Amino acid sequence: MAGTTLTLTPDGFRGRVLGKYEVLCRLSTGGMAEIFLAAQKGLAGFRKMVVLKQILPDIRGEEEFVRMFLDEAKVTAAFNHPHIAHVYDLDVADGELFLAMEFVPGATLVEVARACRTAHEPIPIGFSLMAVRDTAVALNYAHAFTDPLGRPSPVVHRDVAEKNIMVTYEGVTKLLDFGIAKSLARAGRTAVGMVKGTSGYMSPEQIMGDPLDARSDLFSLGVVLHECLTGMRLFYAKSAEAMMNAVLSGDVPPPSRVNKQVPPELDAIVLKALAKRREDRYGTTLEFARAIERAVGPRIWHPEQSSELMLRLFSERRDQTRLLLMSGTGDGSSSETQVAQVLARSVEAPEPVPPAPTGLPQISS
Known part of the structure; x- marks a missing residue:
């Protein structure tokens, strides 16, 4: 299917080493960072696929972007939720900062919308409800987050949009990219007049530069659900200023005006x-999530149903992803031999004398 495949042509990044990770290819480039698929390799054929995120070369010296990058690591490092992509590591190699994150094999809601449009079919309502409900639950986890020491550390994502919501080939929703997230404990850091977010998805208070809370992310997620149900952009204009005015003062039509399958x-x-x-x-x-469940619970798809859709829409892409992963698989025989030698030495070594007790106790934008 057009637009759903990965380019497997080896690029100039393949084989690049960042710390303990070896790059397989570059996946994408955004406004602030570039994303790589990489492998962490270890003894006995140990291999873990990760995504590496690195600040773009031309802005690495800009303090604001470095600060945002570090904030992302600090904000998400302690997160542990099934619908949030995990952050594993923050490191520096050759003077360059990078994040190691969970590799999520699947597609964003932007790509799902594009694939459905190419197939001349709407995004199934049950699929949309599942993805949005799961994202709402993930956001609530961030909004009510308490760190391991028991200190409340609520986080507002600030960039909820289809591009940052993925569904895996197994039908599991994953919220991505806390790159401009803001810990409410440090909410005063953003400069006055600086608006960060995706045009058409920011809440009215975000556009106005007011202090934000969980309800700002809720508004953005409401935009996502409206667009998934209708297959159309909700707030669209040729200029950023006109887009903001539409959010601030434009009327919001009910989704059923476009999609008659949406109940009142x-x-x-x-x-x-x-x-x-x-x-x-x-x-x-x-x-918001519970309201959806109460109103249309039986229509919400299960992961198995979403998986069937993903595999149908993205079968070629999944197969190419697997080929890409296989191409990064090295021969583990050498490391397996090393482990065998270690095990042999441990068997042959005399049993040590136990020490004396001391008593010490990671739709287009």
Whole structure:
């Protein structure tokens, strides 16, 4: 299917080593960072696929971008949630910072929308409900996060959009890219007048530069659900200023105006999430998720159903991904021999005398 395959042509990045990771290829380049697929290799054929994120060369010396990069690592390092892509490592190699993150084999909601459009079919409502419900639960985890020491450390994502929500080939939703996330404990750091986010998805208060809370991410997720249900951009204009004005003052039509399969109760949930005043929205993304479950619970797809759709839409891409991963598999015989030697030495070594007890106790944008 057009637009759903990976380019497997070896590039100039293959074989590059960053710390304990070996790059297989570059996956993408964004406004701030470039993304690589890499392998962490160890003894006895140990191999873990990861995604490496590195600041673009031309902005590595800019303090603001370095600070955002470090903030992403600090904000997400302690996260442990099934619907949030894990961060494993923050390191520096040859003077260059990089993040090692979970490799999520699948596609973003942007790519799913594009694939469905190419196939001349709508995004199934049940699929959209599953992806948005799961993302809402993941966001609530971040919004109510408490660190391992028991200290409340709530985090606002600030860039919830289809491009940052993936569904794996197994039908599991993953929220990505906390690159501009803000810990509310350090919320005063962003410069006055600096608006960060994706145009068309930012909440009215985010556009106005007001302090943000969980309800800002809720608004953005409401945009995502509206667009998945209709297959159309909700706020669209040729200029960023016109786009912001549409968010601030434009009317939001119910999704059923475009998609007659959307029931009235789901219309009401979407419109409440998209209220201009944050006080008129749901208080948390978890409330939003539970409202969806109560209203249209039987229509929410299970991961198995979503997996069937993903495999149908992206079968060629999945196969090419597997080829790419196989191409990065090295011969583990040498390391296996080393392990065997270590095991042999441990068997042959005399049993040590036990020490005396001391008593010490990771839709297009």
